Amino acid sequence: MAAITLAALLLVSYLVGSIPFSFLIAKARGIDLRQVGSGNTGASNVWRNCGFLPFLVALALDMAKGAAPTFVASSIAHTSPIWTMIVGMCAMLGHLFPIFLRFKGGKAVATAGGVLFAIQPGLFVLAALVWTAVFKLKGYPSLASLSAAVIVAVAGTWLAYTGHFPMIFAGYIWVALVLVVYMHRSNIQRLLAGQEMGIGPRTK
Numbered sequence: 001m002a003a004i005t006l007a008a009l010l011l012v013s014y015l016v017g018s019i020p021f022s023f024l025i026a027k028a029r030g031i032d033l034r035q036v037g038s039g040n041t042g043a044s045n046v047w048r049n050c051g052f053l054p055f056l057v058a059l060a061l062d063m064a065k066g067a068a069p070t071f072v073a074s075s076i077a078h079t080s081p082i083w084t085m086i087v088g089m090c091a092m093l094g095h096l097f098p099i100f101l102r103f104k105g106g107k108a109v110a111t112a113g114g115v116l117f118a119i120q121p122g123l124f125v126l127a128a129l130v131w132t133a134v135f136k137l138k139g140y141p142s143l144a145s146l147s148a149a150v151i152v153a154v155a156g157t158w159l160a161y162t163g164h165f166p167m168i169f170a171g172y173i174w175v176a177l178v179l180v181v182y183m184h185r186s187n188i189q190r191l192l193a194g195q196e197m198g199i200g201p202r203t204k
Contacts, residue, residue, distance in 0.1 A: 005077070006079070006083060009069070009072070009073055009077060009079070009087050010086065010087060010090050011090075012069065013069035013070075013073075013087045013088070013090035013091045013094065014090040014091070014093060014094040014099075015094060015099070016065045016068065016069055016091060016094065017065050017066065017069070017090065017091035017092060017093065017094020017095045017098070017111060018094035018095070018097075018098035018099045018100050018101075018105075019061075019065060019094075019098070019100065020041055020098050020100055020101050020105065020106075021057075021058055021061035021062055021065070022041055022042050022043050022045065022046045022058040022061075022062060022106060023041040023101060025046055025050065025054050025057060025058045025061075026045075026046050026049060026050050026054070026058075029050055029054070031049050031050060033045045033046065033049065034104075036048075036049045037049050037197065038197055040106055040107065041101060041104070041105055041106045042058075042062070042105075042106030042107055042109070042110070043055055043058040043059040043062055043106075043110050044141040044142075044199070046058040047141075047199055048197075048199055058110075059110050062095065062106070062110035062111050062114070063110045063111065063113050063114035063117065064114060065091055065094070065095070065111055065114065066088060066091045066092065066095075066110070066111035066112060066113065066114025066115040066116075066117075066118070067114035067115065067117050067118045068114075068118075069087050069088065069090070069091050070084060070087055070088040070091065070114070070115045070118035070119060071118045072087075073087040073088070074118065074119070081166045081168045081169060082168050084119070085119075085168055085169065085171070085172040088115035088118070088119070088172065089115075089172065089175065089176075091111055091114070091115060092108045092111050092112055092115065092176065092179065094111075095108045095110075095111040096108050096179070096183065107145070107180065107183040107184060108176075108179060108180070108183065109145045109149075109180060112149075112176045112179075112180065113127060113128075115172070115176070116152065116173070116176075119169050119172075120156070120159075120165065120169065123152050123155060123156055123159075123173075126151065126152060126155055127148040127149075127151070127152045128148075130144075130147055130148040130151045130152075131144040131145065131147070131148040132144075134147045134148070135199075138198070139198040139199055140191065140196050140198040140199075141198070141199060142184050142187035142188075142191065142196060143187075143191060143196070145180060145184065146180065146181065146184055146187075146188070149176065149177045149180045149181070150177065152173060152177075153173050153174055153177045156169065156170045156173040156174075157170050157173075157174075
């Protein structure tokens with residue numbers, strides 16, 4: 001692949017990742033996510049302040065901006081696995097540091113999930129099941145996201161070790177895990193202190 005084509009893929013992936021769908025959906029309802037709830041411009045804060053249906057739309061769009069560039073890289077441009085992962089990571093970085101919001105974005109869980117869906121749908125299903133189970137039990141999106149990320153990292157490593165998954169994809173999952181944990185560092189502190197902001201009656 002020509003270097004200019006690859007560079008264009010990386011740039012487009014970052015720009016797509018930068019589109020602040022959650023922020024825009026809330027803004028259409030007159031709500032600035034940066035000023036309410038957790039102050040985060042991600043889908044969970046949409047749920048907290050706009051309701052479940054807007055959350056689903058925001059979640060789907062935030063996932064799509066991770067899945068679409070990764071799919072284009074792997075299945076249309078036929079990039080190597082390592083470059084496919086770098087394209088996916090650019091989408092995540094766009095969500096984390098969006099040019100359209102002065103580089104202050106969300107925590108990239110949904111976007112990382114979209115990348116995961118593009119490379120290994122089975123692991124994505126596992127992540128969704130773990131997230132749903134933990135959230136139903138505890139009511140904390142942050143805890144659900146952290147739990148799903150850890151389980152998927154372990155499962156991805158096992159798949160790579162047994163030859164069912166490219167090692168570079170497992171490497172991406174671990175990098176994504178580190179980013180997710182780092183972006184949730186304040187949530188982890190609040191969880192440990194019993195002060196985390198949740199959603200639903202279990203956290204009231």
